[in-house]
Amino acid sequence: MERYDLSAANVTGVLPDGARKEQGISLAIGFFDGVHLGHQEVVRQAVALARQQGLVPAVMTFDPHPRVVLGQGSQFQTVLTPLSDKLTLLSELGIEAAYIIHFDREFSEVTAEQFVKSFITPLGVKATTVGFDFSFGHRGEGNAEALKLYGNGEIQVQVVSPVFLEGTKVSSTRIRERLDDGQCSEASGLLGRPYVIKGVVVHGDARGRLLGFPTANLEPEQPFVIPRSGVYAIHIDVLKDSGAVESRHNGVLNVGYRPTFDAPGGALKLEAHLFDFNDDLYGRQLALTFHSFLRAENKFASIDKLIEQISSDSAQAKEIFSVKLQD
Known part of the structure; x- marks a missing residue:
């Protein structure tokens, strides 16, 4: 002990x-x-x-x-x-x-x-x-x-x-169920704070950058509960070696298997796009704070359709954060 x-x-x-x-x-x-x-x-x-x-x-x-x-x-x-x-x-x-x-x-x-x-x-x-x-x-x-x-x-x-x-008994099991459903706000209410996953940025295939939406591929540092597959509006904290927050950014996160590009049975990926940020993050530790579930993960018929959807996701997330800031 x-x-x-x-x-x-x-x-x-x-x-x-x-x-x-x-x-x-x-x-x-x-x-x-x-x-x-x-x-x-x-x-x-x-x-x-x-x-x-x-x-x-x-x-x-x-x-x-x-x-x-x-x-x-x-x-x-x-x-x-x-x-x-x-x-x-x-x-x-x-x-x-x-x-x-x-x-x-x-x-x-x-x-x-x-x-x-x-x-x-x-x-x-x-x-x-x-x-x-x-x-x-x-x-x-x-x-x-x-x-x-x-x-x-x-x-x-x-x-x-x-x-x-609100009539629901608070429990770890209930929180897991809410995350499995992508219901971030409900999970956050039961936790008494937003749900956060921490990890290190690792190299991917740089496809996001080629699409015009560079992403940080996060490898969780611990066996965190991963919310359901889909796209989320998130806050991203870039952490110092000490664990203190160096900078905070808004963005979107895709949790899933990238069906447009990858064959079924691949590894689950967490790919975060930070708004108005272009610095190198490889090897850096990030903390992802889940804010809102935007949509389920889809397979798109073309790259153009995917780019159009990512643009829409980003616009929706920015609107959510803008409304929250005004509140």
């Missing part, structure tokens, strides 16, 4: 064994994929409890997703938030320390009682905050009541009710 100090926006160092243990810890526990509105409420309550009782606000999470290790769903091989982004978001919510447990087959055999006595109590945890559907231990045998029991009544357990947005 690794311990990270999150006093800065990024992971900055290792929290030494026993550091601040005497002060006690208020611990939020969960996988927190997406750090969505429901997760944020769990974390906020853990932080509030820490402030009330003079404890260190901390989180315990797992990597990779337990269901991947247990073979319970291939969809969990992709993530809404990679671990590094998750830690940054948790830090912004007031978390000061994170305990990351590497989840493997051996750990999956740990009983609920062993988990509390070997992984919770030794940290000096005085209070825990968990979601309404929290379970832990071998085959998910433990719940909030078990956490109290095995903590010998010395660990306060706070259970957070589900969060609803």
